[in-house]
Amino acid sequence: MKKIFHYGGNIAEAVIALFLYGILQDFYFFPKQIKQRYHLPLSIQEFATALVTVAVIWFIFWMYKKQLQSVNDWGFNERPHWSARRIMIFLAGFILITVLGGIMLQLVSQGKTVSTNQQNLDQLSKQSGKLFEIMVCFVAPACEEVIFRGMFFNTFFTKATRFNKWAGILVSGFLFAYMHDPGFTKFIYVYWVLGCVLGWVYMSTKDLRYSILTHMCYNSLGFVHMMTLL
Template sequence: MKKFFHYLGNVAEIIIAFYLYGLLQNLYFLPVKVHERFHLNWTAQIWLTALITVLVLWLSFKFYKQQLREVNDWGFNQRPHWSLKRILTAFFGLLLIVVLGGVMLQALGQGKVSANQEQLNSLAKQSGQLFKIMVVFIAPACEEVIFRGMFFNTFFTKATRLNKWAGILASGFVFAYLHDPHFTKFILIYWVLGCVLAWVYMSTKDLRYSMLTHMCYNALGFI
């Protein structure tokens, strides 16, 4: 029974973190609508967005670290946090994403973009600089703690080889589905992206590195 409630609590934390992440996206992607709905001046809205961002990130990481204190067979988040080998692993992951994603986009896309990317392109026009902040920094932080950190802490807690690779595939698929819920052919590209990010996390045992890979990849879209 104790294990059941532990599992249920972790699932609830994932749902809460994901819901808060969705609300946070609205603040960044739909600033005009938020401005009009709550009758805020722009200065007040910027401060409100910054405050809510800090609170959402703090709570999400609090959930993650609490889960690690309860069960951490994999040895995640151990000191020292930074090493050259793991930094190189993160950049190798970035290279894999760029190469594999590019090859698959050429094979599947034929000059087209996914519905998710079309929506992001539309949001970019109305969000201004807030869009870049969300895509490059906030989204990778939130998505990595949810889809990699909390996901493995909940569904693949036992440190076995089978769990590692099953978790990588499952984490990648969930990530892909939430970016392409209509199951178009582009879901394969998001699946590869999610799997590589999960591989970076499992290879380094530290979210900092999958976040670094994710942030760098998203930043490439603005270069």
């Protein structure tokens, strides 16, 4: 019975986190629709967006930390949070995600096509303005790492074994890939690689701060690359 409550409760919280993340995306990706729907002045809309962002991120982090109080065999989120070793893992993770992601992208696309997810993001960027960059570079990494790394390992593969570490990295990476490419196109392998590297960073540091930072840097790199082409 205890396991049922553990799985059921944690899965329900992950679903709630995904739902709130979806609402948050609307504020960033569809600002014009939000303004028209609620008849908000620009200053009020910006304040509302910032307030909702802080509230959603705080709440899903609170749920994540609450889960750790129940089961935490891995020792996640323990102090001190910052160390030279963890920073080196972050740097290695950023190099890995950049190199391996680029290699996999070339293998599956041969430089000729882009994923459906990327096409949708390109379309959203045209109507979102600067809010798009804030969401993709900062807000999305924070929310996605809590859900796909933090909440995932708090629910599944909770025993601290070598098998659970690597099996969890592969499975969490696949779930991350599926959410970005639910159509199961060839690009799902790219997202799977990205998700696995982020999972490795999280499991190696035992701290979400580093996988979030890796995710933020990788997403930001895409915008830097776009600017160099302009």
